[in-house]
Amino acid sequence: MEDQLKKIRKFFRIHRRLPTYQELANLFNFASKNAAYKLAQKLIDAGFLEKDETGKLIPKKLFAPLPNSGFVQAGFPSPAEEELIDTISFDEYLIDKPESTFILRVSGDSMIDAGIHPGDIVLIEKGRTPKDGDVVIASVDGEWTLKYYHKEQNKIVLVPANKKYQKIYPKNSLEIGGIVISVVRKYN
Amino acid sequence: MEDQLKKIRKFFRIHRRLPTYQELANLFNFASKNAAYKLAQKLIDAGFLEKDETGKLIPKKLFAPLPNSGFVQAGFPSPAEEELIDTISFDEYLIDKPESTFILRVSGDSMIDAGIHPGDIVLIEKGRTPKDGDVVIASVDGEWTLKYYHKEQNKIVLVPANKKYQKIYPKNSLEIGGIVISVVRKYN
DNA sequence: TGACTTAGTGAACGGTTGTTCACTATACTT
DNA sequence: AAGTATAGTGAACAACCGTTCACTAAGTCA
CATH class of the missing domain: 1.10.10 (Arc Repressor Mutant, subunit A)
Structure with a gap:
C-alpha cells in the first residue's frame, strides 16, 4: 500500500x-x-x-x-x-487547523536564542491555551512580541530568548494572541 | 485581478x-x-x-x-x-526546484547559532554552487554535517555556528551535498 | 475439496469536461 | 460620432469524467 x-x-x-x-x-x-x-x-x-x-x-x-x-x-x-x-x-x-492559524513575519531579536530570527515566518495558532515553555505572541505595553510562556509559582512570566532583554511579569491584563506552532525560514 | x-x-x-x-x-x-x-x-x-x-x-x-x-x-x-x-x-x-531539492532532519548542534536546531527540517538544493556565507551540507571525514561555507583568500573554510566546534580547512577533497535553502521547525 | 474473498477486465450510463464559435452590450479611444 | 477593445451570454462539440454491473482468474481458508 x-x-x-x-x-x-x-x-x-x-x-x-x-x-x-x-x-x-x-x-x-x-x-x-x-x-x-x-x-x-x-x-x-x-x-x-x-x-x-x-x-x-x-x-x-x-x-x-x-x-x-x-x-x-x-x-x-x-x-x-x-x-x-x-x-x-x-x-x-505544518498546519493542523487552517481556520485558526495565521502567519507573521518576525521582527526583532528577542527570541533569537530559540532559533527564531528576524525575517523568519512564524505560524501562529490562536485560541489554544499555552503550556509552560510554549512560544507565544503576547501583547506587552500595547506591542505584540514573541516570548516564552512560563509559570513561576502560579504567576505567568514572559521570558525572551535573548540575554539583552528582561523577563516580563505582566501586571494586569495579559493578552495572548496565540502560540507559535512552527518556524519557517527561507534563505535568499 | x-x-x-x-x-x-x-x-x-x-x-x-x-x-x-x-x-x-x-x-x-x-x-x-x-x-x-x-x-x-x-x-x-x-x-x-x-x-x-x-x-x-x-x-x-x-x-x-x-x-x-x-x-x-x-x-x-x-x-x-x-x-x-x-x-x-x-x-x-519554499521549493523552487522540486527535482533537485530534498529534505533532511538535523541532528547535532553545530549550526545552533544560525538558528538551525537539532530536530529541525532543512531543505537542501543540490547542484548549486555555494556562495560565501551559504549554509551547506558537506562531507567531512566521511560524515555529513551542516556548516557555513566561507572563503578565506581563495581557500574554502567550513565554519560551524557554535563556538564549541572549530573551523574546518578541508585538505584534499571537499564534497558539498547541497546548500540549505530553508529551515522548517515544528513545535510538538 | 469447496466456499469465499480479492484483484482485475470490459462495457455501459449519464453527466461534466475543456474548447470553440457566433453574438451582444458596455466601455474606452481618438 | 465612429471604431475598437473588453466582458459576458448561450449553444454546441467530442472527449472524458465518476460510477455501476456482470464477469473472470487467482488466492485463501477451513
Missing part, C-alpha cells in the same frame, strides 16, 4: 493535482478504470486519500507524511533514491 | 484543488463557462495560473504569494481578516 501511495504522490508532485481514475489506471498499468477505482476506494477507506463531493480525488489533509530521510550525520542519503524526493506537503505538515 | 485570485485561492484552500471552468463560473456568478474560461486564460497569461496538458487548471509554482501580514511588533494583525488566512502554499514558497 505504501508503494501505491508513493506512485500517487509522485503524480501529485509532478502534475500538481491528483490523477483521474483513468490516469490512475495508466499509472498502475491497469487495463480498466474500475481497478483504479477500487484501489482508490481502498486507499480512501484506509484514510490516505479523500474524495470530493463530485467524486474527484483530493489530497488528504495529511496527504504525504514526512519521509524519514535520515539524519544529517548518518551518512548522506541520496536524493536520487525516489523515496526521498517523495513530496511532503508542508502545508499539511 | 488580485480579488479574483483571492477567490480562486479560497476555493483551492477549501477544495484542495483548483476549480473546473463550470465551478469557476459559479464562483464569479457567470452564467457562462466561457466567461470563466476567458478569465482563466487572462490569469494564465498574467502568470498566476497554469494549465495541464489536459486543459485542467493547476496551481502555479508560486501560486499563492506570502501574504504581507505585517510584522509582529507593528500591532496585531487580525486573522479574522480574510486576506490573512488566504492560503499560502508553503510547498511552492
Whole structure:
C-alpha cells in the first residue's frame, strides 16, 4: 500500500493535482478504470486519500507524511533514491487547523536564542491555551512580541530568548494572541 | 485581478484543488463557462495560473504569494481578516526546484547559532554552487554535517555556528551535498 | 475439496469536461 | 460620432469524467 501511495504522490508532485481514475489506471498499468477505482476506494477507506463531493480525488489533509530521510550525520542519503524526493506537503505538515492559524513575519531579536530570527515566518495558532515553555505572541505595553510562556509559582512570566532583554511579569491584563506552532525560514 | 485570485485561492484552500471552468463560473456568478474560461486564460497569461496538458487548471509554482501580514511588533494583525488566512502554499514558497531539492532532519548542534536546531527540517538544493556565507551540507571525514561555507583568500573554510566546534580547512577533497535553502521547525 | 474473498477486465450510463464559435452590450479611444 | 477593445451570454462539440454491473482468474481458508 505504501508503494501505491508513493506512485500517487509522485503524480501529485509532478502534475500538481491528483490523477483521474483513468490516469490512475495508466499509472498502475491497469487495463480498466474500475481497478483504479477500487484501489482508490481502498486507499480512501484506509484514510490516505479523500474524495470530493463530485467524486474527484483530493489530497488528504495529511496527504504525504514526512519521509524519514535520515539524519544529517548518518551518512548522506541520496536524493536520487525516489523515496526521498517523495513530496511532503508542508502545508499539511505544518498546519493542523487552517481556520485558526495565521502567519507573521518576525521582527526583532528577542527570541533569537530559540532559533527564531528576524525575517523568519512564524505560524501562529490562536485560541489554544499555552503550556509552560510554549512560544507565544503576547501583547506587552500595547506591542505584540514573541516570548516564552512560563509559570513561576502560579504567576505567568514572559521570558525572551535573548540575554539583552528582561523577563516580563505582566501586571494586569495579559493578552495572548496565540502560540507559535512552527518556524519557517527561507534563505535568499 | 488580485480579488479574483483571492477567490480562486479560497476555493483551492477549501477544495484542495483548483476549480473546473463550470465551478469557476459559479464562483464569479457567470452564467457562462466561457466567461470563466476567458478569465482563466487572462490569469494564465498574467502568470498566476497554469494549465495541464489536459486543459485542467493547476496551481502555479508560486501560486499563492506570502501574504504581507505585517510584522509582529507593528500591532496585531487580525486573522479574522480574510486576506490573512488566504492560503499560502508553503510547498511552492519554499521549493523552487522540486527535482533537485530534498529534505533532511538535523541532528547535532553545530549550526545552533544560525538558528538551525537539532530536530529541525532543512531543505537542501543540490547542484548549486555555494556562495560565501551559504549554509551547506558537506562531507567531512566521511560524515555529513551542516556548516557555513566561507572563503578565506581563495581557500574554502567550513565554519560551524557554535563556538564549541572549530573551523574546518578541508585538505584534499571537499564534497558539498547541497546548500540549505530553508529551515522548517515544528513545535510538538 | 469447496466456499469465499480479492484483484482485475470490459462495457455501459449519464453527466461534466475543456474548447470553440457566433453574438451582444458596455466601455474606452481618438 | 465612429471604431475598437473588453466582458459576458448561450449553444454546441467530442472527449472524458465518476460510477455501476456482470464477469473472470487467482488466492485463501477451513
